[in-house]
Amino acid sequence: MNHDPAETLEADYVIAGGGSAGCVAARRLIDAGYSVILLEAGGDDRHAAVYVPAGSAKLVGNPQYDWKYETEPDPSRNGRIDNWPSGKVLGGSGSINGMIYLRGNPADYDRWVQQGATGWSFADVLPFFLRSERNENGASQYHSDKGLLGVANLRVTHPFNRLFIDACVAAGIPRNDDFNGPVQEGVGYYQATQWGGLRCSAARGYLRPIGEHKKLQLLKRAFVCRVRVRNNVAEAVEFNHYGVAKLARARREVLIAxxxxGSPKILMLSGIGPRAELERQGIACVNDLPGVGRNLQEHPGIILSYDVTMRTMNVEAHSRWRFALRALQFALLRRGPGTSPISHVGVFFRTRPGLPAFDAQIHFQPLGYEVTADKVLLAEANRVSLAVNVSRPESRGSIRLRSPHPQDAPVIDHSLVGADADVRTLIDGARVMRNIFSSPTLRDRVQKEYLPGEAVSTDEQWEAYVRAGAFAMYHPVGTCRMGAVDDPQSVVDPELRVKNIRQLRVIDAAVMPCLPSCNTNGVTMMIAERASAFVVGTK
Incomplete structure (x- = not known):
């Protein structure tokens, strides 16, 4: 029998998770006149490292802002163990990410529909992207300037960006001035989730403007333990707030975000998931859903970097007087390197002739960095870098409970490059980029290939480099995937309702049937916008 803790809160809706999706849903439900309890396990987001875009390098891997989930040894990468970032702060991963704003393309959502996500075609989801977006370039068929999420052009430039774009165009990759317009393929500048030169997370864009709204109970450092379910109805959320057990009752629904x-972990702790696994942990199964925690997907990437003949942004960061000058530029004008997202130029391209669509993405930056198992480090040489990643990976993994104790991190099992096709795409994409850096447009500017080095040339050498150095692009999705109700592996239906449980939805990236061919934060906020519309009946 459940006994209520000493303190019980109550609202129309309880949202478990104050990340990108949770902040979006909280604002939209409050706008609709409902009361909301928003539970965020992390702390406040009002720190310079969060709002100053270039501060993102100090967030990932920092236990103050990042849960730093540790994976199991990866057999596809020589047993490597990684730390997977997840935002431990209001705004979630949108408060620590690289701020790239992308939506993907119609084919991505066609794949969702094919996998049972009826009603999630690009035509269905575009209005919710528009509802979210406030684009500084103004309104058009594909853009809005009325939303709450600031989307802006880069406020920093570097001459190597233009050289790289010109080299890609000369190699036959089309120029694209809007990856979120009618066509995604091509090369051009990214837009970022920023406004006025500052990061615009969902916390800043959606929650900050309503301040201490009387219908919002926002609790930070509120660690969700489980959803209380009785007679197949989600009634409340049990959570720990500064060491005190509390309960948040939902008069209408519980939304997991x-x-x-985190979302599959909460479901399993609540008795919703694969029966055998729950019973192995001593958890009573209230809803046998074998798909909970399965279908984990991530974009695998590898680094190429080049020492060049011009000063790059990382060298400026190591110079005290230049750093001071750039800091002043940011303070006075909100421009310059302080506004830099993690990448400046994007490329969506085909790694081999004859492919029906692009299969790889590039994140290019006019600076050099090194990716370790748990952090990103700036290099000290004049260096530029790019990450090649697979757009639609075939590798799959899972999230499982480590124990029945909510405080224990889950088990993350994922063979990041376990599919041979993904390894092939990374190798072919890297070779395309190597050819571009040896082309007439760039070769006089390049001193040497730092990574992987020109000694890597054969298929076997490239595969060894991939298996030693491939890393996650920090875009995990899919562990509570939506699909048809009669699909035994789906967790939520196309309106994001958990199967067989009333008054319970999952509303974040976990519901994606498969990865979109892009960064995922903008897509996550679209999902939360649509979830809010389902909840209030304005779908």
Missing amino acids: AGTI
Whole structure:
């Protein structure tokens, strides 16, 4: 029998997770006149490292802002163990990410529909992207300037960006001035989730403007333990707030928005998931859903970097007087390197002739960095870098409970490059980029290939480099995937309702049937916008 803790809160809706999806849903439900309890396990987002875009390098891997989930040894990468970032702060991963704003393309959502997500075609989801977006370039068929999420052009430039774009165009990759317009393929500048030169997370864009709204109970450092279910109805959320057990009752619904890693964990702790696994942990199964925690997907990437003949942004960061000058530029004008997202130029391209669509993405930056198992480090040489990643990976993994104790991190099992096709795409994409850096447009500017180095040339050498150095692009999705009700592996239906449980939805990246061919934060906020419309009946 459940006994209520000493303190019980109550609202129309309880949202478990104050990340990108949770902040979006909280604002939209409050706008609709409902009361909301928003539970965020992390702390406040009002820190310079969060709002200053270039501060993102100090967030990932920092236990103050990042849960730093540790994976199991990856057999596809020589047993490597990684830390997977997840935002431990209001705004979630949208408060620590690289701020790239992308939506993907119609084919991505066609794949969702084919996998049972009826009603999630691009035509269906575009209005919710528009509802979210406030684009500084103004309104058009594909853009809105009325939303709450600031989307802006880069406020920093570097001459190597233009050189790289010109080299890609000379190699036959079309120029694209809007990856979120009618066509995604091509090369051009990214837009970022920023406004006025500052990061615009869902916390800043959606929650900050309503301040201490009387219908919002926002609790930070509120660690969700489980959803209380009785007679197949989600009634409340049990959570720990500064060491005190509390209960949040939902008069209407509970919405889970704890992310691809956190949402399946909460479901399983609540008795919703694969029966055998729950019973192995001593958890009573109230809803046998074998798909909970399965279908984990992530974009695998590898680094190429080049020492060049011009000063790059990372060298400026290591110079005290230049750093001071750039800091002043940011303070006075909100421009310059302080506004830099993690990448400046994007490329969506075909790694081999004859492919029906692009199969790889590039994140290019006019700076050099090194990716370790748990952090990103700036290099000290004049260096530019790019990450090649697979747009639609075939590798799959899972999230499982480590124990029945909510405080224990889950088990993340994922063979990041376990599919041979993904390894092939990374190798072919890297070779395309190597050819571009040896082309007439760039070769006089390049001193040497730092990574992987020109000694890597054969298929076997490239595969060894991939298996030693491939890393996650920090875009995990899919562990509570939506699909048809009669699909035994789906967790939520196309209106994001957990199967067989009333008054319970999952509303974040975990519901994606498969990865979109792009960064995922903008897509996650679209899902939360649509979830809010389902909840209030304005779908």
